[in-house]
Amino acid sequence: MGGVKRRVREFIREVYSSFVLAPWAAQIAIVEFDGNAKMLTHLTSRVEELEAAMRVYQTSGMTSISDGLRMALKELSPHLSLGSFPGHGSAPFGHNRRPDALPVVWMITDGRQTVDGGTPAALAAAAAIKSEGIPLFTWGFGSV
Numbered sequence: 001m002g003g004v005k006r007r008v009r010e011f012i013r014e015v016y017s018s019f020v021l022a023p024w025a026a027q028i029a030i031v032e033f034d035g036n037a038k039m040l041t042h043l044t045s046r047v048e049e050l051e052a053a054m055r056v057y058q059t060s061g062m063t064s065i066s067d068g069l070r071m072a073l074k075e076l077s078p079h080l081s082l083g084s085f086p087g088h089g090s091a092p093f094g095h096n097r098r099p100d101a102l103p104v105v106w107m108i109t110d111g112r113q114t115v116d117g118g119t120p121a122a123l124a125a126a127a128a129i130k131s132e133g134i135p136l137f138t139w140g141f142g143s144v
Contacts, residue, residue, distance in 0.1 A: 009054050021045040029075050033068030034060040043096040064116045069125035076103040107138045
């Protein structure tokens with residue numbers, strides 16, 4: 001998994017490096033999801049925060065796409081009642097979100113949902129994002 005994890009990190013860095021990152025421009029949050037979702041960094045325009053998130057990125061083999069998508073939606077639409085997320089950090093969801101910015105979710109995964117309700121739960125989470133008018137882009141890697 002080390003080679004795949006390294007390539008995923010490189011890909012994520014390449015993606016965020018292609019944007020102008022500034023409080024008035026692009027902001028990026030990183031959510032890691034395996035069996036559960038974890039907010040690695042809330043919306044930020046600071047490269048050093050994104051790099052710190054990449055250093056702690058881990059995988060466990062399980063995949064809860066629905067948890068990752070729900071946490072991303074909570075960051076982009078903090079007014080929604082989506083339940084709690086243990087261990088998401090002390091900062092409130094959406095505290096850096098600019099109301100004038102177009103929210104977008106990019107999901108990068110190596111497989112299908114294996115826990116927390118399977119494919120129906122993942123599709124429901126994607127539908128919730130769509131119902132908020134937020135574009136969702138997905139990338140698969142590994143054997144996907």
